[in-house]
Amino acid sequence: MSQKHPIVAVTGSSGAGTSTVKHAFEQIFTREKINPVIIEGDSFHRYDRAAMKDAMAKAETDGDNNFSHFGAKSNLFDKLAELFDSYGATGGGQKRLYLHSDEEAEAYDGLSPGQFTPWEDIESDSDIMFYEGLHGGVVTDDDDVAKHVDLLVGVVPSVNLEWIQKIHRDNAERGYSEEVIVDTILRRMHDYVKYITPQFSRTDINFQRISTVDTSNPFIARDIPTPDESFIVIRFKDTEKFDTDFTYLLDMIPHSFMSRRNTLVVPGGKMGLAMELILTPIIHNMIASSK
Numbered sequence: 001m002s003q004k005h006p007i008v009a010v011t012g013s014s015g016a017g018t019s020t021v022k023h024a025f026e027q028i029f030t031r032e033k034i035n036p037v038i039i040e041g042d043s044f045h046r047y048d049r050a051a052m053k054d055a056m057a058k059a060e061t062d063g064d065n066n067f068s069h070f071g072a073k074s075n076l077f078d079k080l081a082e083l084f085d086s087y088g089a090t091g092g093g094q095k096r097l098y099l100h101s102d103e104e105a106e107a108y109d110g111l112s113p114g115q116f117t118p119w120e121d122i123e124s125d126s127d128i129m130f131y132e133g134l135h136g137g138v139v140t141d142d143d144d145v146a147k148h149v150d151l152l153v154g155v156v157p158s159v160n161l162e163w164i165q166k167i168h169r170d171n172a173e174r175g176y177s178e179e180v181i182v183d184t185i186l187r188r189m190h191d192y193v194k195y196i197t198p199q200f201s202r203t204d205i206n207f208q209r210i211s212t213v214d215t216s217n218p219f220i221a222r223d224i225p226t227p228d229e230s231f232i233v234i235r236f237k238d239t240e241k242f243d244t245d246f247t248y249l250l251d252m253i254p255h256s257f258m259s260r261r262n263t264l265v266v267p268g269g270k271m272g273l274a275m276e277l278i279l280t281p282i283i284h285n286m287i288a289s290s291k
Contacts, residue, residue, distance in 0.1 A: 005091040006286045007084055007129045007148060009136025011041075011203070012155035013070070013162065013196045021155050021207065022132045024275040028283055029130075037087075037126040041133010042098040044080045045069060049114025068184075070191035075135060077143040084148035087122070087129050094119045127287055137199035146202045151282060154203035161211050161225065163218040182219060204241065205278065208233040209268065230268030233259070234278070242282045252277055 059067035086093035137146040
């Protein structure tokens with residue numbers, strides 16, 4: 001952890017909604033005139049798209065039916081920890097990009113979607129590092145990424161809601177059949193339990209979306225519950241670390257309430273407002289301290 005070069009990490013599994021939190025941070029950075037260096041978790045996968053298919057096929061041949069993007073075998077946890085350590089100490093380090101689409105690949109001659117750009121030095125004049133991905137708080141026997149993070153935010157809907165979101169997204173955006181998506185969920189389950197879930201015991205703040213409609217069988221759900229059909233449970237690990245003013249938050253967020261001394265519950269439609277109210281002063285204080 002570093003006061004001079006702070007690191008913020010948003011962590012959550014595929015389909016959890018980390019992109020929503022990323023958007024809230026982007027709004028804060030723009031409004032506060034903060035220059036962040038953005039790190040995408042996908043860029044620390046060990047394999048590009050083609051190599052991952054080969055590695056997965058080999059794992060299945062070898063009897064490993066749990067090989068997934070969630071686990072240590074398919075990620076460069078050491079490189080991620082190295083980057084966080086380097087940035088915290090010097091404000092420098094190396095990053096690369098994973099090219100998801102044709103649009104992203106257009107700017108890079110000779111590269112196609114599913115490939116990585118070359119490693120390069122990050123910008124030297126950034127105010128803060130912002131990571132969004134699967135493993136911002138991961139800890140293994142060999143690598144401890146979480147210890148380098150100054151603010152660790154978890155995004156973790158209830159499991160059934162997470163599955164519903166993934167099924168609908170992968171079907172609509174990627175054309176995968178329900179059978180393929182369910183197979184992916186089952187294959188990832190071992191690594192989900194071992195590498196993803198434990199991170200939410202280390203997060204400073206968790207945003208957990210809970211549906212108020214029946215999601216008991218996510219595999220037959222016809223639609224994703226709307227924000228107005230949800231509550232957001234916001235848990236603070238240490239209420240004194242960021243001097244959280246719950247009285248202010250309760251006054252500012254209509255229909256919010258406290259379910260425990262460190263847990264704020266807000267209507268799903270107020271998630272963006274809650275994030276801005278909670279995170280803005282934290283980021284502001286981080287930047288002020290770094291100066």
